[in-house]
Amino acid sequence: MTVRNKVQLITYPDSLGGNLEALHSILQTHFPGLFRGGIHILPPFPSSADRGFAPLTHLDIAPEFGTWEDVRRIGAENPILLDLVVNHLSSQSIYFQDFLKNGRKSEYADLFIPASKIWPSGDPPRDEIEKMFLRRSAPFSDFTIGGTDEVVRVWTTFGKTTPSGQVDIDVSSEIARRLLTESLTKFAMNGVSLVRLDAVGFVTKKRGTTCFFVEPEIYRFLEWITGVANALGIEVLPEVHADFTTQSRLAAKGYWIYDFILPYTVLEALLNRTGKGLRQYLRIRPHRQFTMLDCHDGVPIMPDLNGLFRSEDAGKVVGICLNRGANLSRVVSPRHRHPDGFDVHQIRGAFYSLLDCDDDAYLAARAIQFFTPGVPQVYYVGLLAGENDQSAAESTGDGREINRHNYSIDEVKLALKRPVVQRLLRLIRFRNNYDAFDGSFQILDSDDSVLNVSWERGQSKCQLMVDFECGKGVIRYADDDGSPVNYPL
Numbered sequence: 001m002t003v004r005n006k007v008q009l010i011t012y013p014d015s016l017g018g019n020l021e022a023l024h025s026i027l028q029t030h031f032p033g034l035f036r037g038g039i040h041i042l043p044p045f046p047s048s049a050d051r052g053f054a055p056l057t058h059l060d061i062a063p064e065f066g067t068w069e070d071v072r073r074i075g076a077e078n079p080i081l082l083d084l085v086v087n088h089l090s091s092q093s094i095y096f097q098d099f100l101k102n103g104r105k106s107e108y109a110d111l112f113i114p115a116s117k118i119w120p121s122g123d124p125p126r127d128e129i130e131k132m133f134l135r136r137s138a139p140f141s142d143f144t145i146g147g148t149d150e151v152v153r154v155w156t157t158f159g160k161t162t163p164s165g166q167v168d169i170d171v172s173s174e175i176a177r178r179l180l181t182e183s184l185t186k187f188a189m190n191g192v193s194l195v196r197l198d199a200v201g202f203v204t205k206k207r208g209t210t211c212f213f214v215e216p217e218i219y220r221f222l223e224w225i226t227g228v229a230n231a232l233g234i235e236v237l238p239e240v241h242a243d244f245t246t247q248s249r250l251a252a253k254g255y256w257i258y259d260f261i262l263p264y265t266v267l268e269a270l271l272n273r274t275g276k277g278l279r280q281y282l283r284i285r286p287h288r289q290f291t292m293l294d295c296h297d298g299v300p301i302m303p304d305l306n307g308l309f310r311s312e313d314a315g316k317v318v319g320i321c322l323n324r325g326a327n328l329s330r331v332v333s334p335r336h337r338h339p340d341g342f343d344v345h346q347i348r349g350a351f352y353s354l355l356d357c358d359d360d361a362y363l364a365a366r367a368i369q370f371f372t373p374g375v376p377q378v379y380y381v382g383l384l385a386g387e388n389d390q391s392a393a394e395s396t397g398d399g400r401e402i403n404r405h406n407y408s409i410d411e412v413k414l415a416l417k418r419p420v421v422q423r424l425l426r427l428i429r430f431r432n433n434y435d436a437f438d439g440s441f442q443i444l445d446s447d448d449s450v451l452n453v454s455w456e457r458g459q460s461k462c463q464l465m466v467d468f469e470c471g472k473g474v475i476r477y478a479d480d481d482g483s484p485v486n487y488p489l
Contacts, residue, residue: 003235003375006037006432011380013044013065017409020066024074026412036432037375038079042296048092049165055085056093058183068190075191082192084183087157087199088166096167103145110173113155115140118207122153133212134332157202171203171221181228188232195229201240213242237290243306251286259289259374260304266365267299267354268317273468275451282443287373293365294379297400298346302331311342321347321354325388327399350381350403353388359420361471363489366424370431371453371464373441381405384415436460
């Protein structure tokens with residue numbers, strides 16, 4: 001399968017209409033042929049937490065969402081991208097429950113990572129824990145083996161509870177590789193052509209390191225799982241929140257990568273009214289990327305932009321976003337914060353709200369994304385120019401829910417009547433259909449208040465100009481007979 005250079009949609013299985021059947025109907029009725037790049041369905045599997053990212057298994061579709069038949073039906077019209085959570089499973093999974101019942105006698109014992117697997121004493125030294133890139137205060141949880149008093153300390157990178165509901169797996173073990181292979185095989189049987197390797201940067205556990213994207217170990221795993229996936233006709237997209245140099249090394253090895261740097265860079269350009277940083281970044285970034293502005297988490301800053309941002313500029317951006325209702329996630333590990341104490345991991349909020357619900361600025365941001373080399377992904381909230389859902393964040397206690405509103409069919413219909421959404425749909429069609437985007441990209445000369453970029457392929461030529469002072473953009477392109485067209489966004 002070859003990744004299509006067309007716009008993709010990102011959505012939860014229940015975020016547009018309530019389930020996969022409704023999603024299919026909405027795509028057919030309201031967005032026919034729009035997402036020719038594909039549909040990224042965030043985890044539709046049975047899960048115990050983290051809105052699908054604590055999977056009990058990857059082999060089944062959660063009944064409340066539908067069936068594999070629903071996935072195949074959507075996939076008959078659009079390429080399907082699914083997540084394979086390679087770092088962990090739910091603590092409620094049959095695999096971990098068997099381990100809790102039978103301990104070392106469990107057939108799944110080797111699937112997990114007791115601390116004693118890395119440190120024979122079972123007691124990791126404090127200085128080694130402090131080196132790790134942590135996502136919670138401690139990377140381990142204590143569990144009691146059933147029928148005994150034995151307490152086992154198990155690696156748990158993620159999770160909001162104690163003990164965690166997400167238990168890391170040992171991807172080097174035979175049982176883990178068998179389960180991952182079974183999952184990929186199931187995906188292929190149901191028409192999935194692209195798989196995102198969720199949290200893949202955390203699978204490398206090695207003493208004395210950050211235990212994040214440890215080289216060369218990470219490449220050995222990626223080579224293995226890519227080989228399995230490719231043999232099944234599936235391409236892989238590693239999901240790695242890491243600094244630019246790390247991402248560049250990954251891209252240099254031929255992998256697709258995520259452009260987690262672009263969202264903040266575009267936001268800063270529009271809020272601080274200067275394209276200097278954005279233009280500099282566009283000159284150095286690899287082209288083989290998936291681009292985004294918004295997603296189910298937030299707008300990344302650290303570690304993704306380490307070395308590429310000034311904390312005083314980021315502080316201004318963060319302050320504006322907080323005033324517009326956003327909330328923040330923080331870098332947990334003190335050693336991985338900025339030297340001056342800046343510690344923002346992600347800004348959480350609807351991108352439209354972060355831009356103060358300014359239609360022109362929002363369309364300018366999307367145009368920058370679509371003109372940036374790579375495969376553009378549009379998150380479902382962004383597709384409908386959704387605003388911050390403060391009530392969801394407050395009622396759940398999860399700040400990420402601010403940008404995870406579930407739309408009823410009537411809400412979708414209502415959103416489609418808004419001019420900003422219609423303008424975005426027109427822009428998506430232009431990005432999908434204009435030939436120049438399969439040609440050559442160029443950054444044209446301009447001062448810092450303007451971004452001026454172009455694409456060209458044969459007689460097809462288009463140019464985007466964004467004025468950051470007024471937050472507006474315009475596209476100029478040649479139509480089928482070569483006549484110039486002025487397309488204000």
